[in-house]
Amino acid sequence: MSSSPAHKPAPSAGPERPAADGAAPLSLCDREPHVPADRLVAEMVPPPRFDSVRFDNYIPDPSQPSQSEAVKVLSGFAGGLGGDRADGEGGGIRRWFRRGGRQTAPAGPRGVYLDGGYGVGKTHLLASLWHATEAPPERKAFGTFVELTNLVGALGFQQTVATLGGHRLLCIDEFELDDPGDTVLVSTLLSRLVEEGVALAATSNTLPGKLGEGRFAAADFLREIQGLSAHFRTLRIDGEDYRHRGLPEAPAPAGDAEVTAAAHRTPGASLDHFPSLLDHLSRVHPSRYGALCDGVEAVCLTDVQPVPDQSTALRLVVLADRLYDREVPVLASGVPFDRLFGEDMLRGGYRKKYFRAISRLTALARDARRLTGEGDGA
Structure with missing residues (x-):
């Protein structure tokens, strides 16, 4: 069973925590x-809130069968990501995409996309997938969409591909496309990572084909958006916001x-x-x-x-x-x-x-x- 690395971020340049009660508050x-860029890479793990989440402590809403189905599908996905990728072909990844004992074509979806409203547990499931994937922490990455684009800005495109290309899994939380530049950048990046054998998993409140809708002229970038959608198998997760359910x-x-x-x-x-x-x-x-x-x-x-x-x-x-x-x-x-x-x-x-x-x-x-x-x- 995979375990979460210790969270020991580099010291901030901001003020230190007060040494004793009664000191003036921070600001x-x-x-x-x-x-620094190396901190951005090191922190691409599930945040502290999701250190202990696992598939078995996700509590599906009995009235929402899509939640139980998501656990089943993602557990199977994680099970297919084991094994050695020394052959450079991502064999463990391809095992998950077999039908009737035969591998699907490499051009098929190489990831899962969790679509649903806020508060249905998508991040819990995404972090559970990261924890369940049998790979060293340095061979799998977890970050928000904003953190991923920031990483490209800090390292440059080619170095980001080199850094993440050896990974078994890349989890992207809160996937959104807010501008045309992000659309082209992420489409190209994910295509390169898929070619390197990296499995993808993402969460969003927007279906892949609808990304960017209402924020920019998405129709002008339809090819890139459709390219992104082709990388994922979509899992719809229905339900109410668990943070406020019954509270x-x-x-x-x-x-x-x-x-x-x-x-x-x-x-x-x-x-x-x-x-x-x-x-x-x-x-x-x-x-x-x-x-x-x-x-x-x-x-x-x-x-x-x-x-x-x-x-x-x-x-x-x-x-x-x-x-x-x-x-x-x-x-x-x-x-x-x-x-x-x-x-x-x-x-x-x-x-x-x-x-x-x-x-x-x-x-x-x-x-x-x-x-x-x-x-x-x-």
């Missing part, structure tokens, strides 16, 4: 981390004084004025948002307001994802998280990203109730 706005509504925002007091008495907490933090995020590349959170045990925000524009909103989505990955509770004053994004945004091409961010921030707000003395059963 995310004071941090300008620099992330009470999100807690009401705290007051400024309550947030500030909690930040001062919580070791490792950060305290920031929300509009100032949004401004600071515009000066930090999203690939560094994970490092921005290094050593932070809780995020406290005052004066949360609706985000003013699309670019700011998309940066906030990335920060929400990194906080959720690291299980960092978020205590905030101001407007509730379900009012962060205006109606025009929630009807637009990025609406699925915004709903995911609302879902995840709401879960982190529930986690933050302990900072104010509330019990989880409240």
Whole structure:
């Protein structure tokens, strides 16, 4: 059984965690981390929240048979990824794509694509696949779509192919195509990796053939989008958002004084004025948002307001994802998280990203109730 490597990120360039209770809180706005390329590669493993997930602790909704089917299919996929790839032909990968004892043609799908709404457990299943694949950690990679494109930016295209080309499995979470450049880049990259024998697995809220729809002139890049779709067998996973299934509504925002007091008495907490933090995020590349959170045990925000524009909103989505990955509770004053994004945004091409961010921030707000003395059963 494969095990997860220890998460020991390189030290951030930001301030150190306070040495003792009562010290001034951290500030995310004071941090300008620099992330070397080798850290980007080393951190392409499931985030801490998903260290212990496995297929056998995924709990399918009995009313949604597609969830149980996904576990069955992915378990079989993982079982076909074993064996030595020393022949350079990815024999273990091809074993999974056999029909009646014969291999499928190499041009057939070489990956699985988990499509479904937010909160149905797609990332749990993707991380479980990574853990179940019998390969050394350095021979399999896990990252979000944004982290993958950031890796190409840091290493260059050819070096990224060389780095990932020897892998048995590449897992891509939150697969989205936000612009034409990404479409061409990722289509070319994945085609090269498939040629090298790398198996692919991805999650998204959008079917492969619909990627980019509503965000740019997808029809102009139809060939690239269809090329991406051809790499995957799609598994639809239906269901409700497990983070809110049967739970009470999100807690009401705290007051400024309550947030500030909690930040001062919580070791490792950060305290920031929300509009100032949004401004600071515009000066930090999203690939560094994970490092921005290094050593932070809780995020406290005052004066949360609706985000003013699309670019700011998309940066906030990335920060929400990194906080959720690291299980960092978020205590905030101001407007509730379900009012962060205006109606025009929630009807637009990025609406699925915004709903995911609302879902995840709401879960982190529930986690933050302990900072104010509330019990989880409240």
